[in-house]
Amino acid sequence: MAGVKRERDGAVGIVTLDEPASLNAMTPELLGDLAAATGEMTADPALRALVLTGAGRGFCSGQNLKSLVSLGEDLVAAAMTLYWPAFKALRECRVPVVVAVNGVAAGGGFSLALSGDMIVAARSANFIQVFSRIGLVPDLGSTWLLPRLIGRQRALELMLFNQSISAEMAREWGIVHEVFDDARLKDGALALARRLAEGPTRALAATRQLLEASDRSTYADQFHRELEVQAEIRSSADALEGRAAFVEKRPARFTGR
Numbered sequence: 211m212a213g214v215k216r217e218r219d220g221a222v223g224i225v226t227l228d229e230p231a232s233l234n235a236m237t238p239e240l241l242g243d244l245a246a247a248t249g250e251m252t253a254d255p256a257l258r259a260l261v262l263t264g265a266g267r268g269f270c271s272g273q274n275l276k277s278l279v280s281l282g283e284d285l286v287a288a289a290m291t292l293y294w295p296a297f298k299a300l301r302e303c304r305v306p307v308v309v310a311v312n313g314v315a316a317g318g319g320f321s322l323a324l325s326g327d328m329i330v331a332a333r334s335a336n337f338i339q340v341f342s343r344i345g346l347v348p349d350l351g352s353t354w355l356l357p358r359l360i361g362r363q364r365a366l367e368l369m370l371f372n373q374s375i376s377a378e379m380a381r382e383w384g385i386v387h388e389v390f391d392d393a394r395l396k397d398g399a400l401a402l403a404r405r406l407a408e409g410p411t412r413a414l415a416a417t418r419q420l421l422e423a424s425d426r427s428t429y430a431d432q433f434h435r436e437l438e439v440q441a442e443i444r445s446s447a448d449a450l451e452g453r454a455a456f457v458e459k460r461p462a463r464f465t466g467r
Contacts (some may be wrong), residue, residue, distance in 0.1 A: 236274065241292060262326055
């Protein structure tokens with residue numbers, strides 16, 4: 211059975227795509243369980259950051275072609291029903307999401323990696339769009355997410371030429387936050403997630419949402435929306451603690467509330 215492994219490390223949840231024989235290729239079952247795992251873990255208010263990674267030699271090799279038949283003839287309806295919930299759960303997660311890419315992130319697996327907030331990668335990892343190689347267009351959010359990270363020109367280069375890029379190049383281009391030796395990837399991802407988990411969780415999530423909306427807003431509209439969010443969050447426990455700590459010249463002790 212395809213599945214996603216759930217683990218906890220204090221305030222950090224770890225979800226692992228657990229189909230290593232296929233390099234964690236996407237199936238409706240795997241992505242359904244990913245959506246469920248993300249929802250289950252983040253329903254716990256004590257959880258304040260999430261790590262997504264893959265078991266075995268790869269993060270995600272893209273669509274499992276053998277499972278395509280299960281999507282039926284109406285690809286759009288099937289993908290929106292069976293795949294979108296996992297991507298939506300990650301993109302709209304109430305806590306920061308760190309994606310730890312081990313090995314290949316190809317096609318839809320590249321799209322899945324982009325759906326988190328920060329990507330860290332093993333030194334042996336590589337990223338490839340792959341779609342045009344088989345006569346298809348990028349999907350599962352790549353054409354929205356990738357240009358926002360690296361710009362239109364570089365996104366087109368990756369999408370049109372199917373250039374595989376290393377973890378180091380992905381870092382240079384702004385896709386990857388940090389590269390670790392393979393044996394240190396999990397520890398590195400957890401260290402970053404723990405750092406995020408110590409922050410003001412509501413403010414971090416609201417910051418992500420503001421950035422998400424900024425491309426569709428005018429300067430004036432975004433200026434106004436920032437103030438609306440600020441007004442909503444300024445009385446939160448973490449905001450009160452942050453201001454008190456600043457006045458008292460001490461480190462803030464955020465609780466995520």
